[in-house]
Amino acid sequence: MRIVAVDVGGTNTKMCICDKQGNVHDFKEYATESYLGGPHVISRTLEKIAEYDHFDAIAISTAGQVNAEEGFIVYANENIPRYTGMKIKDIVTHHFHKPVMVENDVNSAALGEAYYGAAQSFNNFLCLTFGTGIGGAIVINRQIYKGANGVAAEFGHIFTHPLSATSGVEGLPYYEKHASTTALVKMAQLADPECTDGKALFDKIQSGNEQLERILDLWITEVAVGLASITHIFNPSAIIIGGGVMEQEDLVRRVEERTKSLLMESFAGVRIVKASLGNKAGLLGASSLFVH
Template sequence: MKRYLVYDVGGTSVKYSVMDEHANVLESSSSPTPPQGEGQIFRFIIDTTTKYKNKWELNGVALSVPGAVDVKSGYVHYAGQVTDFIGRSIKEELADIGLPIELENDANCATLAEKWKGNAQECNSFICVTIGTGIGGGIFLDGKLRRGKKGMAGEVGLMIMNSTESLDTLVETSTFSRLGSTWNLLNRVFLKTGEELTGEELFDHYHKKDNCVQGEVEAFFDAIAIGTANLIHTLAPEKVLYGGGISEQSGFTNHINERLKKIRPEIVEMTEIDVCKFKNLAGQIGALYHFHNC
């Protein structure tokens, strides 16, 4: 049996597991993401891998990382909150590990996980939209994951949703991420009410018809539906899958479908709206699948 150490690197935490070739978890753990600025993330990965090499016979290392990635060279053009990755080749930085290393963008990994073992196994074309601090996306068309120039394909969170602001401020004010991400929704509620709510608390208020949050949540669902309609009209996928904790809310897909029908009924006849099968393990499963197919 072959074994792999698989990492899912995020802005807040690094999750990692020893998996067999079928993505069965043999051991797992997580740690806070090291502070950025001095390259500590590379030392953390090297030290952690060395520890597991001494315990398990490993055949390789697979990573899910934020941002735009050149999967062949390992060079990272953009990496969100994990700024130490930017402008560096992760494969070169981790070469001392002495094992084969492969990496892929985190939203692309979630997409590959759904294709391999999730809710898109039968799809030839689908889109995965991950909703969290921002909005990420993975595009799988005509049997292939689409990465685009510099790995930037799928950065759907940068989609401009309206043009009411000055052009030079649209990315800061009017993108899919600004209008449709969980973090921005919670932040808008905080600015309005002064309450720091969790996602679960927010939707508890929403289901209780709390006027202070009702309008913000409705606007959030509107933004998700509008962004989704744009993606469907552009790429005509068989499915759009949503990931992220908020997609687990009861009736999530119903909220989106109701709005899509109002925008254009033909949309829901062409494309199925669904949620991702995998939650916290999505990045790791997809990273391992990418490793297998390099």
């Protein structure tokens, strides 16, 4: 079975052919041009899919809250304007007359890690990605738990601070306002305006900047507080954490140690593991919808 797998992100879209064994062929990546809006994003996706020959199905992983059963976008933020409400499954099915499945990007990444990556040995685990915000997925008995409306695991919007303690953060003090990569960079910029991204921050830390190291340590605590909270709720075997920032050497170990220091003893067996599939996780997870 040849499956066209698509991973629509706010910045870039990835696409490939996957087979039942999880092998990736004919990989390509292009700018999403999300600022032009949802209709443009999907129109361009159709054009790129049409460049492939001889495929049997189409699996789409996408940013935004997704009703996977009906294949439409329940809600998307301003990163992709006019994306909310788009009936992706209907549009793509009508265009290609092939079976189509649509899933949220972090749910797809979690499935990818479950079947092909870091979570292969875990039946019950959580998955979080740290980037512009914080995305989440809940896997119970190797199935995605979606909640009453299909949009469970918005971990980025749990509250880890009292409402009065916004500490300069715009809007409500959600977890992602304090523990996303965006939050880390903003914290660093207050101390050093040259820290315009994560790379600049970690380069300066490696050069011995003690003030930025202290800021990183505070951020690790922010991450750990959220992970400890959801561990006490779900009692998972593992938490898989991903996002570019987590590729930094020794960072996942520090997050795990800090998290375990906050846990009740009966929860301390949880493993915190770095995602292993990188930018292929969403593609492989989406394709698994037709395989598993």
